[in-house]
Amino acid sequence: MSNRKSNTAKTAQATKLYLLPQVDKETGEEIFVPKYKYIPGSPKQYRYNSQNGQFNINGERILLDGKGSPITQFSFQPIAWRIFEAPMFGRDRADKWCEIFFIDDKNCVSCIMFNNTTLEELNKLAEQMFYDDITLADIVLTMKPEKIESKTENKSWYIGRxxxxxxxxxxxxxxxxxxxxxPIFRRDTITETAIYLAKSENFHIPPKAEVLEEAKQAA
Structure with missing residues (x-):
């Protein structure tokens, strides 16, 4: 009976599309492991710098093309997301933010975050997608920086189109x-007071007690 149950469990595991068969080095048995790497709550962090229009990892390693130049656009396939309003990163005011989670080319669960005019651009695209009857989960999204120069001030920045x-x-x-x-989420940006404007059904909101404990440890 136990063998039958074990075989049933293995069969159920094997039906998972994201699992790969692997031989356990200790037992020699076939096991199934996720092809994607993820520490729950700590996705790999990609960032978009609206000051120079560049993409980087953890604010340090700039994403480069095959010629060693900063990439001019960034494509990724969303798996979860949220749009919310909250004071973030030490700011006093509450801004609107967007987090999109995806799998990068190293098979790591990753997150990219943006706000302001780039978020407005995404909202415009969302309207178009609504009429096409699709969501972010159905597409490969491409983000391309476009330089904007102020007509009244001597400054410029980049909008993500x-x-x-x-x-x-x-x-x-x-x-x-x-x-x-x-559980797809980014632990260091979760706040108890965030106002959710939109989110995917599979975005994970940690229990209130967990959020409060994280805030306590960060203080």
Missing amino acids: FSYDYAEKNKVAELQEFANDY
Whole structure:
């Protein structure tokens, strides 16, 4: 009976699209492991710098193309997201922010965050997607910086413009299955007072006690 139950469990595991078979080095048994790397609450952090229009990892390593130049656009396939309003990163005022989670080319669960005019651009795209009857989970999103120069002040900045292509349905199913099975969120940006304007159903909001404990440790 126990062997039958074990085989049933293995069969259930094998049906998960994001799992890969692997041999356990200690037992020699076949096991299934996720193809994607993720520490719950601590995704790999990609950042967009609106001052210079560059993309980087952790604010340090600039993303470069094959010629060693900063990339001119960044494409990724969202698996979860949220748009919210909260005072972030020591600011007194509450701004609107967007977090989008995706799997990068190293198979790491990752997050990119932006606000202000770039978020406004995403909202415009969202209207178009609404009429196309799709969500961010159905597409490969491309973000391309565009330089803007002030006509009244001697300064310039970069707006992130968005476009998209339809993602492969099999890949959408696989990524959504993974995102439904794991708590997708970024722990250091979760606040108890955040006002949610939009979010995917699979975005994980930690329990209130956990949020309060994190805030206490950060203080």
